[in-house]
Amino acid sequence: LPKDCCEVLIALxxxxxxxERELVDLSAPERRAAFARLSPFVKFPALEDRARDCVIWxxxxxxxxxxxxxxxxxxxxxxxxxxxxxxxxxxxxxxLYVHESMQKTVLDELRPEGTRxxxxxxxxxxxxxxxxxxxxxxxxxxxxxxxxxxxxxDCAAAPALYYANPVAPFGPGHPHTAAYLERLHGRRSFARxxxxxxxxxxxxxxxxxxxxxxxxxxxxxxxxxxxxxxLPAGRxxxxxxxxxxxxxxxxxx
Numbered sequence: 343l344p345k346d347c348c349e350v351l352i353a354l355x356x357x358x359x360x361x362e363r364e365l366v367d368l369s370a371p372e373r374r375a376a377f378a379r380l381s382p383f384v385k386f387p388a389l390e391d392r393a394r395d396c397v398i399w400x401x402x403x404x405x406x407x408x409x410x411x412x413x414x415x416x417x418x419x420x421x422x423x424x425x426x427x428x429x430x431x432x433x434x435x436x437x438l439y440v441h442e443s444m445q446k447t448v449l450d451e452l453r454p455e456g457t458r459x460x461x462x463x464x465x466x467x468x469x470x471x472x473x474x475x476x477x478x479x480x481x482x483x484x485x486x487x488x489x490x491x492x493x494x495x496d497c498a499a500a501p502a503l504y505y506a507n508p509v510a511p512f513g514p515g516h517p518h519t520a521a522y523l524e525r526l527h528g529r530r531s532f533a534r535x536x537x538x539x540x541x542x543x544x545x546x547x548x549x550x551x552x553x554x555x556x557x558x559x560x561x562x563x564x565x566x567x568x569x570x571x572x573l574p575a576g577r578x579x580x581x582x583x584x585x586x587x588x589x590x591x592x593x594x595x
Contacts, residue, residue: 345441346401347387348501348535353405355531356492357414369547402433405494418494429488432480432495435473436487436502443469444506452585454552470510474519481518485525492529500526504536547571548584553592564592 343351354361366386368374374384380397381388389398389407398407409419420426446466450458481487487495503523512520526532548570555564568588 343535343538344386345501345505348504349401349497350387350389350404351535351538352497352500352529352531353408353418353494355534356416356418356497356529357408357412359408359412359414402430402437402494402498405497409494416492418492418497420491420493425489429493429495432487433498435477436495436498439469439473440477440499440506441502443467443473444502444509447509452551455554455589467510470506471513474510474512474516477522478516478519481522487522496526496529500529500532500535545571545573551585551588553588555592 351363353359366373366377368377368384377388378384380390381399383399385399387399387401387404389404390396391398391407391411394411398404405418409417419429443466447463447470450460450463453459484490486492487499499522503519503526507523512523551568551570553566553568556562557564570584570588
């Protein structure tokens with residue numbers, strides 16, 4: 343499940359907001375066209391509020407909208423301007439410095455040989471380390487990302503750290519950050535979101551994976567494009583892992 347969708351689901355579950363969840367298969371032309379009428383850039387997530395006759399895009403904007411029009415018992419954006427500023431500051435930090443750096447590292451794995459960006463990946467990993475160091479200092483005196491109360495900043499932190507830690511694990515110098523992620527794991531809204539995100543029983547496919555190999559018998563290069571599809575037994579494999587399978591098998595041709 344995309345990180346931005348996780349953010350919104352955590353916000354919805356945190357306040358037990360009633361909503362109808364709809365999965366969109368973008369590979370189906372009619373479903374893609376219908377979604378494009380709601381979200382012209384065809385990006386997830388999108389929130390359609392029929393009662394107010396509007397459609398909201400982008401996770402942070404959606405959560406701000408929910409806090410304004412469908413506030414629950416857990417105020418995700420504080421009424422106090424100074425506290426709200428700190429929530430928004432931390433929200434942007436997790437999106438721009440943690441998530442984007444992790445995403446750069448993972449997406450580079452999907453690029454064909456010869457087009458990868460090792461320098462960019464090195465910089466992204468350095469940014470992640472710097473981000474962990476900065477966050478460690480911030481969390482030394484906080485329970486949640488922006489203070490004592492769970493907020494929109496934690497909705498952004500949860501998927502960002504959840505996905506980043508396997509890519510660039512927290513070091514021994516980040517005990518507060520590791521403990522914070524454990525607190526997020528214990529949050530009901532977090533557990534429900536990732537339990538649902540982890541289970542999937544529809545076909546998964548990845549098309550257009552380029553590969554290159556060498557035929558030892560004919561002494562000739564082999565180049566092509568592979569497509570992978572599988573039906574998960576409840577759990578899905580990350581797309582970068584599928585690309586790695588193709589690379590590994592190509593080396594054995």
